[in-house]
Amino acid sequence: MAVLSRSNRERVRERPPRGKMTLLQKKEARWGLMFLSPWLIGFLAFYILPMLASFWFSLLDFNPAVPDQATYIGFENWTRALVIDQEVRLSFIRTLKFAAISLPVGLLFALFLAVLLNSKNVIGTNLYRTLFYMPSMIPVVATVLIWNGVLNEQTGWINVFIQNLTGIQATGTQGLRWLADPRLVYYAYTMFGLWGVGPAMIIFLAGLQGVPTELYEAAEIDGASWVQRLARITIPMITPVIFYQLVLGVIGSLQYFLAPFVLNRGTGFPEGMTRFYMVYFYKQSFTFFNMGYGATLAWLMFLVALVLTVVLFGTAKYWVFYAAEEK
Amino acid sequence: MTGHTATIPTNRRVMTRKVRKAIASVLVTGLTLTVLFAFLIPMVYGIVTALKTDSQFSKIGAPWWPASEAQYEYEGRYYDIYLVPIGDELHTWALVDKGRTVSYFVDPRDPEAGLIEWEGQWRQLERAWGVDPQWGNFSEAWNTIDFPQLLTNTLVYAGVTTFGAVSSAALVAYGFARFRIPKKNVLFILMLSTVFLPGAVTLIPTYFVWNELGLVGTWWPLIIPAFFSWGTNVFLLRQFFLTIPRELDEAAMIDGAGPFRIFFTIIVPQSTSALTAVALFHFFYAWNDFFGPLIYLAGNPDKFPITVGLTAFNNLYSQSTNLIQAASLVSSIIPVLIFFFAQRAFMQGVVITGVEK
Secondary structure (H helix, E strand, O other): OHHHHHHHHHHHHHOOOOOOOOHHHHHHHHHHHHHHHHHHHHHHHHHHHHHHHHHHHOOEEOOOOOHHHOEEOOOHHHHHHHHHOHHHHHHHHHHHHHHHHHHHHHHHHHHHHHHHHHOOOOOOHHHHHHHHHHHHHOOHHHHHHHHHHHOOOOOOHHHHHHHHHHOOOOOOOOOOOOOOOOOOHHHHHHHHHHOOOHHHHHHHHHHHHOOOHHHHHHHHHOOOOHHHHHHHHHHHHOHHHHHHHHHHHHHHHHOOOHHHHHHHOOOOOOOOOOOOHHHHHHHHHHHOOOHHHHHHHHHHHHHHHHHHHHHHHHHHHHHOOOOHHHO | OHHHHHHHHHHHHHHHHHHHHHHHHHHHHHHHHHHHHHHHHHHHHHHHHHOOOHHHHOOOOOOOOOEEEOEEEEOOEEEEEEEEEEOOEEEEEEEEEOOOOEEEEEOOOOHHHOOEEEEOOHHHOEEOEEEOOOOHHHHHHHHHOOHHHHHHHHHHHHHHHHHHHHHHHHHHHHHHHHOOOOOHHHHHHHHHHHHHOOOHHHHHHHHHHHHHOOOEOEOHHHHHHHHHOOHHHHHHHHHHHHOOOHHHHHHHHHOOOOHHHHHHHHHHHHOHHHHHHHHHHHHHHHHHOOHHHHHHOOOOHHHOOHHHHHHHHHHHOOOOHHHHHHHHHHHHHHHHHHHHHHHHHHHHHHHHHHHOO
């Protein structure tokens, strides 16, 4: 928000008295545009034009192997995606179900770690911060493969630990089949996700450290407990950071692809549970090369992301607290 | 008397406060350590598993650490070592002569004593396991997956795109930070909004154009876009450039320096930490990149980066758990090492992009 107020001030300065740019200002603007040109060109070439073309493609029956046979079919692809093809709806619901588990768990875990590392009572904060961050640096493909091993129903340590600690039969075909049981697979995928907690943790930590200490001192004088301080000061003060992470998380979840693709090549195993929206998009576009239909699915995803973002921004005024604005 | 009664509670309060603080310290640190331990278990699992022998996975009674069934050399031949219970004691003896009801063992600690007769069925004995880490698994994984090729591909890809991403983002950020441009706010918000755009919506036409140009199956579709600056990087650098005092620019301008001279002699040298952060971001991003290479390099295994190569390896050797763990660890070493050395600049960058937006 500081961004906006600064530029407002600039805009006031920008306006010459008679509404025309002086020669010097024109020269400055030209230089500026020249420096912006890599982005301006990239924005046109890799964002605007492809987006428009993507919409045009969604009106075609099109396979890149035979581009000459592309035919205009109007909104047939759209009717297919929205009405006829049940897999679109199903894969979207799966994506949402998984996001409803993985996103809150991921954000709460990041927040939990940040609160823990922000505590004055922990000895050796920097070391923990590094070690909690470290798995985020491992390529996600490697993360998925390591977790695939540790969650193996027979030899994986998670099941062996559970069995040895609780005595419950966890290993074997009657045990916890993390990646093969439709009831468990989303939790297993959520666990891989925790290894990417680093950035969110660091951002939350910085947010916590930015909370003015006067607020805590005042609360302590009023006799507020730890829980009250957390709920009434800490959380409200970092809602902007939570909000930003939530928006990025929602959009990231819509595009969730890597783990199901690496583990079962997008077959949806077990029982189609992991055929998420992006997996289905990939199959249509790059396995069957139905690029017209693929473009439709992509545009649909874009529209959903847009609606979700707008809705999230709409709810922001009820729960996101921008202290910086009042400064 | 009144003075007395006043001081004692104060002392006690100081004491309890200290004690309470110590207890809180122990509890919170203990909790952190427990969570950290659980968090890193898969890592330990990966390392331990990477060192196991192939046969260890299927054998019942195999220990959790890298081990093989122990053997003992006796008079020029190797014999399997078993755990032989005699009374309450468990002996680790080598089985020399197998018999249906009577077998002969030798004690590796006292071979001079000769053969020991033992009555019982040797088939019901458990094998003894000895620590036996298979460091060779790493070299086997290294060779099977052709790591030198994958590493070269990944390093070239990450290196070139990092250069492109940092230089283009720095120029654009300079433009946003220092020049008065009509409609600059609108442009800036447009740029930030690209951060939220799902990549799929631009993918198909872009793929089609690269395909028409005959460049699908090469690195170009992955490298060229990096030279046109990405929103997050520009945002980070712009925020940093704004903190550099304008007086420095103005002084140089009076000396006759043009915008490029100012950029190279003032802005760039003042922003090494931010530029490093962006370079690290992009390097790790490229190292991790999966979807782009998967689509544009499909069917060209000699051009695969590590991520796609590792996936292909997993599909081919899914039974060799130890080799897959070894390969996964090898592919993680470079980013993890760089992170340990450059974490300060890196984490600062994460914070700037995540908190200020």
